[in-house]
Amino acid sequence: MEEFDFVIVGAGAAGCVLANRLSADPGTRVLLIEAGGWDTSPFVRVPKGFSRLMDDRRTAWHYPATVGAGRQETWQRGRLVGGSSAINGMIYARGGPADHDELERRGNPGWGWSTMLPIFKRLEDNPLGASPVRGAGGPLRLSTATGTDPLCEDMIASAGELGWRRVDDVNADDDERIGYVMATIHGGRRVSAAEAFLHPVRRRPNLTVVVDTVVLRILVHDGRAVGVRAEHRGRPVDYRATAEVLVAAGAIASPQLLQVSGIGPADTLRAAGVEVLLDRPRVGVGLREHRPMRLQHRLAEPGGYNPLLNNALGQGLAGLRYLLTRRGPLALPVHDVIAYVKSRPELDRPDAYLLMAPFSAAPPRPGRALELEQEPGVMCLGTVCRPDSEGSLAVTAADPRTPPAIVTEYFGTAHDRRAAVDTFRRMRELFATGPIAKRVVAETIPGPGVRTDEEIVEAALAYGYCGYHAVGTCAMGPTDEHVVDAQLRVRGVAGLRVVDASVLPTLVAGFINGPVSALAWRAADLILGETTT
Template sequence: MRDRVEEFDYVVVGAGAAGCVLAHRLSADPATRVLLVEAGGWDRSPFVRIPKAFSRLMDDRRTAWHYPAEAAPGRREVWQRGRLVGGSSSVNGMVYGRGDRLDWDGLERLGNPGWGWDTMLPIFRRLEDHPLGASPTRGAGGPLRLSSATGTDALCEDVIAAGQALGWRRSDDLNATEDERIGYVTATIRDGRRVSAADAFLHPVRDRPNLTVAVGTAVRRILVRGGRAVGVRAGSGGRTVDYAASAEVVLAAGAIASPQLLQVSGIGPADTLRRAGVDVLLDRPRVGLGLREHRSVPAQFRLIGDGGYNHMLGSLLGQGLATLRYALTRRGPLSLPVHDVGAHIRSTPQVDHPDAQLLIAPFSAAPPRPGRALELETEAGMMGLCTVTRPDSEGSLAISSADPGTPPRIVANYFATEHDRRVLVDAFRRMRELFATAPIAGRIAAETVPGPAVRGDREIVEAALALGYCGYHAVGTCGMGPSDEHVVDARLRVRGVDALRVVDASVLPVLVSGYLNAPVMALAWRAADLILAD
């Protein structure tokens, strides 16, 4: 039963990285009524604030969506996304990366004017409060407070020195240049506390009388009349409410939920919709196609002697002591991002630009157990993750039911192209070369994952599928582009439906060479400019 209708100018669906920025920008005019709708709850859990508590949040179905996905034929995995205010920025690993000129200028060359580096860099600079201060490539004084993961375990200095021995430049700001480089990562952390999109953009404006945030409210469909989006239908606490939008409906629910919501609303591939029992409003074959995702491939090592975080965080006593130190000082391992050191590398000398990235941490993970958060080994170890930064393999997402509560079918299709397999194999071998280089080589007893027996190209690709992780960086399922086949245009307007936009990672037709939190916040800031100009 429908209980009521509430009216706003803008209805923004999803309070993640994009939604928080949009709420901040669109509600700046006191005469504009903005509704931000979030299916999850408020970000009140104390674990949201503690950086190293991210794994508890990711594995808790109260704070993260758990989507079943097909990594490869017959190989299943789970993709987690934030299910609370702040979205995935409230549960992620907090590594801050923007992509570079090659990424954003490439997006513009695909036929998307206004998305090049000369447009996006000033937006990043406006958002940032970087601890190194302002420069031509970074910002200071912005709402997004950042820090550098320095002062960690001595193993990190050894691995950085090994990278330097390989010719990689040591950098205090991995986002500042585009060469081969290694250094401590920049993180969305300040004073030992996570800085989510909600912290940076939403909470500071929550008292605006023209901004309404509806939590615990799941949008079930977009309401379209006469070819125009006029609002959304949502459910909360067993009640149904229609929210009317006099200006626009903006989907900011992410690369999984936004295409799913379009499809259950009748906008998508006609055959897919009919099989799911959905009436076809608009046949848009590309909704849900073009999915691209990073695959993070691990290597783990047993250390000679002690070192790293395993002895501290791998036992209840050690965890208690680390928690006490954090509570008293906001310092120690619990105050740091998921990984301490990052590198951008070329998979081979013949490549003229870094095409892979590494993340390195002075701990090693125990074999995963179903339903359990990340656990560490008890013996001393460390790990690295290798990622192909610009994969061109494409997967898909499709609904199987008209019920928006039924997870869509996600097919990742990792390493489907020769390019992705070649870059993976070469970059993985370079990561091994890093750990075999002094001084870090002198601290390592043996490789434990995937193990020295994994040498051939096919074996490395198979290990990547069997042991690797979803990068939590899905894009492309509502990709932007210049032709009618693309879901949205360069102003992020959904083709075929007036007053409807998508503003999240799903509109990016290609992956950037980094992480998605920063690009999505900058994308949303740029989108707000477009919305307010129309």
């Protein structure tokens, strides 16, 4: 059995930060375990290469998920060093101060905005420079690309006619606003968590990274996590942790690992053939996920990215431009423009975000990511920021390589349905306003026949997809029913923490890649007994 101080399971956004921070002390032995391989694919570096990465089962896990009354969809997650930060759409959005203060309001001291803002500032290298609300010079290098296509300027101008304020930094406040997205891209290349936090410290002699290694279960002795049992390229291997085991495998794989290790709802474990070590009913329960609603229009005249990226010739020319200049549509994040809006005017802050791009998606194919239509079009995705509908995740076998049963309940509450319907109507209002209204000729998805509340919700289920922002399956909280405490320690097992999106009981109003990196930095502070200033 190989021995380390800390064993970290998962080399995604959280695991890379933990490996960086904990190995800074040369006397601390750190092991980072990744089930996938190294992030060597050239498509990892190319921002628009995310679609190929998400399609490829060598670089992405494809989890089957059940939506409501029997619909099936596929949830992709990163299966390589860097985790989902190596295959995502690269949009950087931290969530508003109230999102983080909500964690403290729920009984989790030390997770409010006054604690987390200094961490975000330390992480960031924002091209707009340092300010009271953003950082510069940090390891996570960011960028924003303006004026990417005339259609984007038309959408922003139309939003201005509705009173939405144009801003350069959409993360700087929490009012209605619109602007170009901030992205984890620098110099035309993706900045994954591995690029920002792991690769710069890989040569530390006290840091070991093993890939192609599936952790089968957590080893617990006398109520304490003492290591993990894994399989490395078909060979069984045990790793001992003298200090702590840190599970950072994400909101799907982390609760799955706890469950196959005997920590979870007793009935679920027994049904899957797992010996019950600790009956913890909330492991795998409380899953929350964003559900983007799709609105697409056909353009009156040629324009946008469709003719550039929907054929071999256009892709080849865009690829050549990228290789020569690191510019062009391949150097951009998944969408160009983001807006934060109130679904109803009486709200005190935005409760939805819209993503817009000068392209339109072709009908999705199972297991495949974004493909573009042949005819020119524009897309807008609208998402309820803080849904309160909850789903669940449960193992069906004792082997973690067997996908868990994921059930999600998008729009399962009156709050979520009302917010979704009102948001969708605001989306339509935008595309019926100003210069963008003059550029479009027809709504193609879901189509003008979709009018009633029920039809809008049904269209959101039929044409939308998961937001890749699952949280809540190992949620933190102040009582014994919560899986982890405010220190992220698993209740009932010493020496075991969960450090990833699964510990968040609610969603932030944005995208979880940045917040999870900050969460892991905060976790390292707790483990090391330090404070970020």
